[in-house]
Amino acid sequence: MKKNQIIFLHIFYWVLNITSNILIPLIAGYKKIIVLDFTFLAVSFVAFYINYFFIVPLFFDIKRLYLTIAGFFISVFCFALLRYSVEEVLLRALTGHGNYHEKTTLLFYFYDNIFYSTATIFFSTSFCLFKFFSRSEKEKYELIEEKKNAELQALKTQINPHFIFNSLNNIYSLVYQNSDKALPALEELSQLLRYSTKDLEKDFIQLDKEVGYMESLIALEKLRIKNPELILFNKDLKNPKLSISPMLLVPFVENAFKHGDINGKGMELKVSDDNGRLHFYLRNSKKQRMKDFSSGIGIGNVRKRLQLIYPDNHWLEITETEDTFIVDLKIDLNTNKLTAY
Numbered sequence: 001m002k003k004n005q006i007i008f009l010h011i012f013y014w015v016l017n018i019t020s021n022i023l024i025p026l027i028a029g030y031k032k033i034i035v036l037d038f039t040f041l042a043v044s045f046v047a048f049y050i051n052y053f054f055i056v057p058l059f060f061d062i063k064r065l066y067l068t069i070a071g072f073f074i075s076v077f078c079f080a081l082l083r084y085s086v087e088e089v090l091l092r093a094l095t096g097h098g099n100y101h102e103k104t105t106l107l108f109y110f111y112d113n114i115f116y117s118t119a120t121i122f123f124s125t126s127f128c129l130f131k132f133f134s135r136s137e138k139e140k141y142e143l144i145e146e147k148k149n150a151e152l153q154a155l156k157t158q159i160n161p162h163f164i165f166n167s168l169n170n171i172y173s174l175v176y177q178n179s180d181k182a183l184p185a186l187e188e189l190s191q192l193l194r195y196s197t198k199d200l201e202k203d204f205i206q207l208d209k210e211v212g213y214m215e216s217l218i219a220l221e222k223l224r225i226k227n228p229e230l231i232l233f234n235k236d237l238k239n240p241k242l243s244i245s246p247m248l249l250v251p252f253v254e255n256a257f258k259h260g261d262i263n264g265k266g267m268e269l270k271v272s273d274d275n276g277r278l279h280f281y282l283r284n285s286k287k288q289r290m291k292d293f294s295s296g297i298g299i300g301n302v303r304k305r306l307q308l309i310y311p312d313n314h315w316l317e318i319t320e321t322e323d324t325f326i327v328d329l330k331i332d333l334n335t336n337k338l339t340a341y
Helices: 003-028 035-059 065-095 106-176 182-199 207-222 250-259 297-309
Strands: 231-236 267-274 277-285 314-320 324-332
Touching (some): 003 035, 003 106, 106 207, 182 207, 207 231, 250 267, 250 277, 250 297
Parallel strands (some): 231 267
Antiparallel strands (some): 277 324, 314 324
């Protein structure tokens, strides 16, 4: 809760207090307003903020109940001492009479003021705890968001070198073979690097840019494979301007080219969106005697980022058999956890 909202809450409480205890009885003619009504209000005001600023911060401890109870009785004692000083000492010296009978014992006085001070102490404590918990939740949220931000930056930085390493390996293969496809491959890589260096610094990019990454990657990979016609890529973007975290889909495609049997059985890739819900589908055959397909840096990275950005708004199923790898990913792009950035 913001500071001005807390101030408004305090103002509302005291306006309500004055209205119900002084203004309404006065207007309705229930009683005549006397000096004691104002002295009680003044004592309540001072006791309220002594408890609010000093006693609760010092004594409230949910793990040590005895401190909280001690704080309550200290607040009651402060209320009673203030009231006694104002009504039984100061007022009696000025007017010749006080609020209580002269023969009232201090024990009864204290006991009686437990009742009268309860509402003041209760609201004062509640307001103070509300302020503390609001501040604590704000700090906790800021810490979580900072942690997410740092982790996301580290994860996104991790993707870029991994991606470049794979691409350079492909180009090295073409150069080694003296292929005339090497130069076009370098041009495609330069295009990919322009994408990554410009957009990876952003929290979100447009969906068509992310798909553009994949198209450039596929164009680059087609230069080196024997049967490029086996790569089936279908896109149906109804709203290409939707926002998505950069390099969220590319690692799956990258992994498919690196570990899949593209030359033998090809690859099927579909990307579509409907009412802000993205559907990404990838199927390809695996090479024989390869390591666990879903354990690469890029895939683990995507899992973490999905959990951070779309914790309750994504569905990811990775199906892996002896010869096939399928990724089925759905994301609600209308919601994310980083809108505060």
